[in-house]
Amino acid sequence: MIDKPLTAVIVDDEPLAIEGLRLRLEKIPELNVIGEASDGDQAIKLCHELSPDVLFLDLQLPGLNGIEVVQALQADIIPMIVFVSAYGEFALDAFELNAIDYVLKPANLGRLKKTVARILERRSPENSDKEQAKEKYKLLKALGESSGVAISELEDWLGSDEPLPTTYCQELVIKNSDNEKVFLPVTDIRWIDAAGDYMCVHTDKETHIVRITMKKLEQQLDERVFKRIHKSTLVNVTCIKSIRSLRNRESILALGDDVQLKVSRNFSSAIQALVKSKQV
Structure with a gap:
């Protein structure tokens, strides 16, 4: 039984993309879409006004992009972030901002159900640290395989302000x-x-x-x-x-x-x- 569904706001500059995502999310009873925005400024305004639990956020927006929206939100009102993008190359930036998921367009219902399940698991205090550690290792492993850099070196890099390490000449x-x-x-x-x-x-x-x-x-x-x-x-x-x-x-x-x-x-x-x- 669902006591209280998650509240969500969708942000995308393409009306058809908003509609398609909303129709799929409406089929997930654990989540309720309470607002929509077409640019970064509107997204920030809705977060202040509605305090949603989740923000489904496109990366490429007019004005402020998705990364800049997250950076502009104050820590006490920032919702859980799910980036939705047609491009996979921004996943590392999303990870650095502690996004809970990174969904490639077009997202099907099955993929979105997994995202919502991950959000619900993250909300459970006893599972939060374990889930974050698992996601961190999976990303570092993938990054290590693509770059040739050792996972231990990448882990040290995450805690620094240095450029991404690489095996190539700089x-x-x-x-x-x-x-x-x-x-x-x-x-x-x-x-x-x-x-x-x-x-x-x-x-x-x-x-x-x-x-x-x-x-x-x-x-x-x-x-x-x-x-x-x-x-x-x-x-x-x-x-x-x-x-x-x-x-x-x-x-x-x-x-x-x-x-x-x-x-x-x-x-x-x-x-x-x-x-x-x-x-x-």
Whole structure:
């Protein structure tokens, strides 16, 4: 017997998404939807006015996004957070904000029932610490498998303000014009091209010459960030502004500031798919 259903507010900027989620949640007797919002400011207002037990929160919202909504809510009124998103890459951010669940769109009724069951279990004081510890280990295990970093190291990282640890090189050691060794953050690199056994490493401001082979350098860099577009060229995918196809199955990448790089036929399809996946 249900003494008092959980109260919930749904936040999404797409009316059809709100309707679909509400219709499914209405089939779960342990939960009662008491409000809906289409942006972050409305979500915060409803939390103040209605004090819901649960907030089903989309991550991509006009104005404040889902992460910023949670950060803006005061600790004494913040409900339990269930992020609802079409993208899985924000799960780590959600975990850091102690979200109780992360549901991928479109969420079916069975998945939402598991979410509500988890919320009810979390509300039980004797189960709270055990559940959080289990969820923490599952996330660290998945993160460790994808990054190659030991779970113990990731656990230490959670309690710090340091960037996410990685097995990849974070800085290149290079010699400047005065023959001094300096450290170049890999995040500053826009693209790299080869000149024999030397690599020309291009940043916004200058080009550095590094004595290393392309193969060895590629092994040191995160393959999710630095992609091969030619046998002698690597590009930082976060710097790509656009791609233009050519008739011979080659293409041209634009990095901005009049920088254009040719993508060979062997790599063109993969790069076009990558650029397409970045578009919202």
